[in-house]
Amino acid sequence: MAGIIGYGAYMPRNRIKVEEIAKIWGADAPSYKKGLMLQEKSVPSPDQDTITMSVEATKYALKRAGIDPTRIGAVYVGSESHPYAVKPSGTVLAEAVGATPEAHCADFEFACKAGSAAMFVCMGLVDGGKIEYGLAVGADTSQGAPGDALEYSAAAGAASFIIGKDDGVAKVIDTYSFMTDTPDFWRRSYMHYPRHAGRFTGEPAYFKHVLGCANGMMEKVGMKPKDFAYAVFHQPNGKFPMRVGKMLGFTKEQIEPGWLSPTLGNTYSGSSPMGLTATFDVANPGDMILMVSYGSGSGSDGFVYEMTDKIDAVRDLAPKTREKLDSDKVYIDYGTYAKYRRKIRMGE
Template sequence: MIAGIIGYGAYVPRYRIKAEEIAAVWGEEPDRIISGLNIKEKSVPATDEDTVTLAVEAARNALKHSGIDPKEIGALYVGSESHPYAVKPTASIVAEAIGATPNLTAADLEFACKAGTAAIQMCMGLVASGMVKYGMAIGADTSQGRPGDALEYSASAGAAAYIIGKKKEEAIAEIIDTYSFTTDTPDFWRREGADFPQHGGRFTGEPAYFKHVISASKGMMEKTKMKPEEFDYAVFHQPNGKFPLQAGKMLGFSSKQLERGLLTPIIGNTYSAASPLGLANVLDEAKPNKKILLTSFGSGAGSDSFVIRTTDLIDKKRKGITPLMDYVNDKQYLSYGLYVKHRRKLKSM
């Protein structure tokens, strides 16, 4: 074990828009979109929510679950591609809101959809070296898709926070090991000051998502000498509802292993929060001594893979959890018009 998960928290905004509502506006065939992307609906933030507010809600749930004093958090990182400020950290606002200031290091990270898992790795290093007692790693996003673009069906909002520590006796899950795979692959990007991202269409699949997710997952399993059938759960980054199922199949995982960690069909792609939220949903139900493979993916491109094993403490600390499904099931649907208002997609707003 390199480090352990001491507590975790999730948050998904209350608003949803159905894929068929978006498809009707752009003249697309709803069934083709829903079956093609395997996305039925996605989460939409309230008009007064952004990456900072989502991150704070997830961080507070993680603190409540862990039971630690926020002053003991020595490092706090927020991974996101939708930080509200270009300059001024999300992390300092979150640290202040949870009462972790002033004696900690904090910074914002960006690596498309994988900055949340990069934050987990940074915290692992800091706690394992003894530089800090606890680190908090957050993946949070309120991602945007250009109106009419395929991304509009998937780009959604959510946050997941993990408190990482060193002591095995405090951990609800051990992080056995981690492995990363990174290359310069221009599959998806957003230039400074641009409102919406651009992507390489079909290029985002095979040379980007699959190459990195498969390589990192294989590398992780080789490093730990584990086989797909030894895992109880596998969570992959989920830009749509299809890619993770395909990646799982290519690696030799069954759909049963993937089921619990796949949320995109019902909340969309929460970007930096996507695979961390998948893990949170697994931890919400996992019994002790269950093995989990987690592999993120961020365009640009890279994947971080983790082998995680739950401990006996997971059952004992279950009471402190605010289950992710409480947020997922408490929803209110928006029309496309209200969605445009929520996401400030009109230039005059």
């Protein structure tokens, strides 16, 4: 099976606190903080988007991978906020990191699952012998409508993975996917903000698919929650991944290292992939890790990784995700946030 050769995560420096957003809309901040377990979220600057964050995350991944980028045979960026409606993000990424011209490239979209979908496909191409290395990125600068519950969580970040046929830092033991047609969250063409189906996004959507995928994955490899050192689940807020983990029988300690959403927000396609990078940062050789993504619409990809000896040699070659999240940040007010996210109607 394929392995993760290098990994990296990037998030913008700006943060906005839940209180700052709640204040504007007269909402009850403590209930959001407690109910959704969200403190603050990342906000992209006007010069940051899915493409720029993908490039920076990939530079970190390449530092850890230590490979010649021209050996990358596939470049896939998964996002629901590709800067262009038509024109790939992946081509810019490939040019910027020097992976052109001999590579397959296409952009992926599957709500919050697009990043793991890119990883899944790269693993398949490596296993099938089609490519030597694949580059898979999950990145988003998602927008929630002003005042909507999603505005408290929609954040920006990217995770990048170099996937190859040697073991790398983490062997891919197996993968599994689970999906149905479930319209819980969507954004129509030309619409600026997504819509969601309220509480329907919970049980029949997130929980059904994450549970279905996690159980199917564990059954396929014959493992139980206690066999894993860590587990990473899609994190639309702070509460859902903890709750689904508990339902599956995982402990808080298994989930915590990759549980970034309370201070990062939901980075959509970057969400569980970024959680995985933070988990790699602390994992030891031999540790088993379960990752289950979720994308509305709906589906989940499951992965079982086994850390190798190489992790100790490469983890310090690029910034660690949790350290970057906690250290380099500035708080902005709602006015600045509205300006950065282009929520203010400008003169022609």
